[in-house]
Amino acid sequence: MPSTRILDGVVNVLADRGSHALSIRSVAAEAGVSPAQVQYYYRTRAELVRAGFDHAGEQFLADIAAARPSTLMDVVEQWLPLDSRRDHRARVWLAYAAMSSVDEHLAAESARLDGELRQWFMKQGLSEEAAAHLFALIDGVTVQCLMVPMAERRSLVDRALTPLVTELEKGLDGARPR
16 A cells, blocks of 8 residues: 555645646655656556545545535535635646546546546435536536635625535435434
């Protein structure tokens, strides 16, 4: 199992410099380890991107557990890059999404994960159509947020996403997780 230092290195390179800067050497330098240590676990850029995405996903789940969201909007906001930690994570997701568009193995895994997330929304009481719409809107708002200064992101979310989520919450009839 790779060290947390290596995984943090992958996440930092992806989030701070982008997928074009991702390499065995850049991760090794960021993590303070030898390139051989990184290459022992990851042979390709796709493997590095996948590992970074998985690591960021674990951080996301830990943040959700710590936040103990009580509304659907509380859960949705954990996805959105509204602070530096979530911004970092969203940039890793964007690199993963971009690479998934050209790598068939990552594309298949991405489709499976997207399906699981839509299913999670459905288990919270959303219809299949509403879950698909919400998931797509979260993705789009996340990308838009990454393109504007941090100070403008809350306003963007309030205009583009909050009204829909508020309407969806009205129809949940207490089916939300506590």
